[in-house]
Amino acid sequence: xxxxxxxxxxxxxxxxxxxxxxxxxxxxxxxxxxxxxxxxxxxxxxxxxxxxxxxxxxxxxxxxxxxxxxxxxxxxxxxxxxxxxxxxxxxxxxxxxxxxxxxxxxxxxxxxxxxxxxxxxxxxxxxxxxxxxxxxxxxxxxxxxxxxxxxxxxxxxxxxxxxxxxxxxxxxxxxxxxxxxxxxxxxxxxxxxxxxxxxxxxxxxxxxxxxxxxxxxxxxxxxxxxxxxxxxxxxxxxxxxxxxxxxxxxxxxxxxxxxxxxxxxxxxxxxxxxxxxxxxxxxxxxxxxxxxxxxxxxxxxxxxxxxxxxxxxxxxxxxxxxxxxxxxxxxxxxxxxxxxxxxxxxxxxxxx
Amino acid sequence: xxxxxxxxxxxxxxxxxxxxxxxxxxxxxxxxxxxxxxxxxxxxxxxxxxxxxxxxxxxxxxxxxxxxxxxxxxxxxxxxxxxxxxxxxxxxxxxxxxxxxxxxxxxxxxxxxxxxxxxxxxxxxxxxxxxxxxxxxxxxxxxxxxxxxxxxxxxxxxxxxxxxxxxxxxxxxxxxxxxxxxxxxxxxxxxxxxxxxxxxxxxxxxxxxxxxxxxxxxxxxxxxxxxxxxxxxxxxxxxxxxxxxxxxxxxxxxxxxxxxxxxxxxxxxxxxxxxxxxxxxxxxxxxxxxxxxxxxxxxxxxxxxxxxxxxxxxxxxxxxxxxxxxxxxxxxxxxxxxxxxxxxxxxxxxxx
Numbered sequence: 001x002x003x004x005x006x007x008x009x010x011x012x013x014x015x016x017x018x019x020x021x022x023x024x025x026x027x028x029x030x031x032x033x034x035x036x037x038x039x040x041x042x043x044x045x046x047x048x049x050x051x052x053x054x055x056x057x058x059x060x061x062x063x064x065x066x067x068x069x070x071x072x073x074x075x076x077x078x079x080x081x082x083x084x085x086x087x088x089x090x091x092x093x094x095x096x097x098x099x100x101x102x103x104x105x106x107x108x109x110x111x112x113x114x115x116x117x118x119x120x121x122x123x124x125x126x127x128x129x130x131x132x133x134x135x136x137x138x139x140x141x142x143x144x145x146x147x148x149x150x151x152x153x154x155x156x157x158x159x160x161x162x163x164x165x166x167x168x169x170x171x172x173x174x175x176x177x178x179x180x181x182x183x184x185x186x187x188x189x190x191x192x193x194x195x196x197x198x199x200x201x202x203x204x205x206x207x208x209x210x211x212x213x214x215x216x217x218x219x220x221x222x223x224x225x226x227x228x229x230x231x232x233x234x235x236x237x238x239x240x241x242x243x244x245x246x247x248x249x250x251x252x253x254x255x256x257x258x259x260x261x262x263x264x265x266x267x268x269x270x271x272x273x274x275x276x277x278x279x280x281x282x283x284x285x286x287x288x289x290x291x292x293x294x295x296x297x298x299x300x301x302x303x304x305x306x307x308x309x310x311x312x313x314x315x316x317x318x319x320x321x322x323x324x325x326x327x328x329x330x331x332x333x334x335x336x337x338x339x340x341x342x343x344x345x346x347x348x349x350x351x352x
Numbered sequence: 353x354x355x356x357x358x359x360x361x362x363x364x365x366x367x368x369x370x371x372x373x374x375x376x377x378x379x380x381x382x383x384x385x386x387x388x389x390x391x392x393x394x395x396x397x398x399x400x401x402x403x404x405x406x407x408x409x410x411x412x413x414x415x416x417x418x419x420x421x422x423x424x425x426x427x428x429x430x431x432x433x434x435x436x437x438x439x440x441x442x443x444x445x446x447x448x449x450x451x452x453x454x455x456x457x458x459x460x461x462x463x464x465x466x467x468x469x470x471x472x473x474x475x476x477x478x479x480x481x482x483x484x485x486x487x488x489x490x491x492x493x494x495x496x497x498x499x500x501x502x503x504x505x506x507x508x509x510x511x512x513x514x515x516x517x518x519x520x521x522x523x524x525x526x527x528x529x530x531x532x533x534x535x536x537x538x539x540x541x542x543x544x545x546x547x548x549x550x551x552x553x554x555x556x557x558x559x560x561x562x563x564x565x566x567x568x569x570x571x572x573x574x575x576x577x578x579x580x581x582x583x584x585x586x587x588x589x590x591x592x593x594x595x596x597x598x599x600x601x602x603x604x605x606x607x608x609x610x611x612x613x614x615x616x617x618x619x620x621x622x623x624x625x626x627x628x629x630x631x632x633x634x635x636x637x638x639x640x641x642x643x644x645x646x647x648x649x650x651x652x653x654x655x656x657x658x659x660x661x662x663x664x665x666x667x668x669x670x671x672x673x674x675x676x677x678x679x680x681x682x683x684x685x686x687x688x689x690x691x692x693x694x695x696x697x698x699x700x701x702x703x704x
Contacts, residue, residue, distance in 0.1 A: 007439070007441040007442065007704045008704060009703055009704060010703075010704065041646060041647070063646070063647045064647065083603065083614075083647070084603045084604055084662075086601055086603060086662070086663045087359070087360075087601065087663065089359040090359065108604055108606060109604065109605065109662050111662050111663060112662070115663075134606055138606075138610070138650070139604075139606075139612060139645060139648055139650060140603070140604040140606055140612050140648070141604075141606055142606070143606060143607060249438055249439065251435065251436045251438060251492070252436055252460055252461065252491075252492040252493075253461065254460060254486050254490075254491075254492055254493055254494070254495060255495060258490070260491060260492050262435075262704075265621075265623065265675060266675060266678055266703070267703060269617075269621070269622060270621060270622040270623045270624070270675075271617065271622045272622070293491060294393060294415070294674060294675065295393070295415045295416065295435070296491055296492070298490070298491060310436075310438070310461055310463050310464070311438045311439065311463060311467075322646060323617060323618060323622075323646060326618055326679070327678070327679075327701075327703070328701070328703060329701040349679075349680070349681040351361055351362075351618070351619060351679070351680060352359045352360060352361060352362065352614075
């Protein structure tokens, strides 16, 4: 079966490109002695998570406990959830999950640490907890190296918890600033006599620069498995590295300059991520997807010499691959234009 | 159980508000003799589709054949799919579906009509086909009333098809322009001796003005069941009419002015739809959700007198309700702050 026989819209994932993307970054990590801990948020596919570990990843990273539960059931045994877990429901689930696998979490506030400590006070083994640092991304995280030290101390003193190191999601393009914060926090914590077993950073955009900052011992990358226009724009990947495309049909050609696709924001998402259009049409790169309705992509063909006919199928490289695969229950696996089969996006919909 | 006991993020749907939203517009349609054909794209919940029909809707509207298949299996017997269906896979499914229910589709191009005609040539009863008109929204649709007439004639002459009328998705705020196009096309078609059995328009923003344009005999509304900030902004609803909220936890309070929610673009979507923020926090209306990561909402509290504590749950009215419910497998049904139960978003993921 050829990809052109797949009904649309559909997510196509090229397995050759996936393999190349995974092995290339794993080789980079191996060369530089960096622990690779891929973030499954991009694919949410258990087979891909297993492959990442087979290739040498130390474990995986899940942003949601629900995703971690799915991955644990699929045999993934080492999972970091870099998220503040709060409230009895999540703490109870974390406690149960930690009995099945090696679970690690993060915290950026004494209240989070205290909640974890209460939930794990009687656990058979202590829960490893990383201190999340806001090193410039202005999301979660303690604001100063001193606050990181204080929280590390609090974790260390809590029964049921073990201080496991530092974690950050750095601002894009600012790994130096992140490294400086982390190095300072590490020194302060070590001065207290506490070991900083790991320093975990992440982000696909700056993934080829990790080795420049030796304070970072572990790296979390998500998008690198598929890549997308955002990663191409920031130089982390090329168009040939984009493994995920949305196969879509030109369902209307109302005017000579306009084509309408059967992929809209419910297939491509509204994420712009710095791009001006809503994805790149592989077969018509001069075409501009200038607007999306929920189930329609609006395309301007005025810059195109060749133009697609109604009924023709085309592939779109999305701006941002992660939320796209999150919209589909299954992905179609391909190699070039041949269909191999399909895989369940098993952790999709595990929103909490 | 109270809503505050629900784990987050979760979609809460207030059944009292749903009922009020549905009955109010149905009453309006009844009063003005307009056929109400709700678009299920907003909710994708079979129980709500059934309720819409119970209250007096003539049938439902589905943007995807896959959604129509789910709704048909749930007993919905009259479905319009206002979409150009192309290719053997979709035409075969349409043919099968038309044997189970009253299916109606639209077309804006001779190639679409010819494909439908071929698929339905031997069907036990003709497929009703509407001509889609581009009355200003610049999406799909024939460009002139004359082209509408020509396509109507082609449908009428095709074995297996029946010309059923006109359809448009009008530009927001421009129902007069749409009505003028439709009236002209209708007159041209009637001058050919063809009956125009219905004229179908749609869109929640202008739903209270349908009666001003008597050429429109049927109206398709989706968002009116839930409403959202976009509908409030254009005056179609008030904040009290917003039935869907995303329950989320304040998972981090890194600074005095910043709160981070556990609902990001994978819960709220990146749809701005004319809004500046990414949703309105019911309990802290001065707060601004100024950015979204995939699993984090970034909130500026600087304008708030009272500020939420870490661990506190809040409700967010989204900019655009339709793609939000599309991200969740189930919705939690509530009345005020009491939880009633939950419902499957059964047609979610039926992307093709």
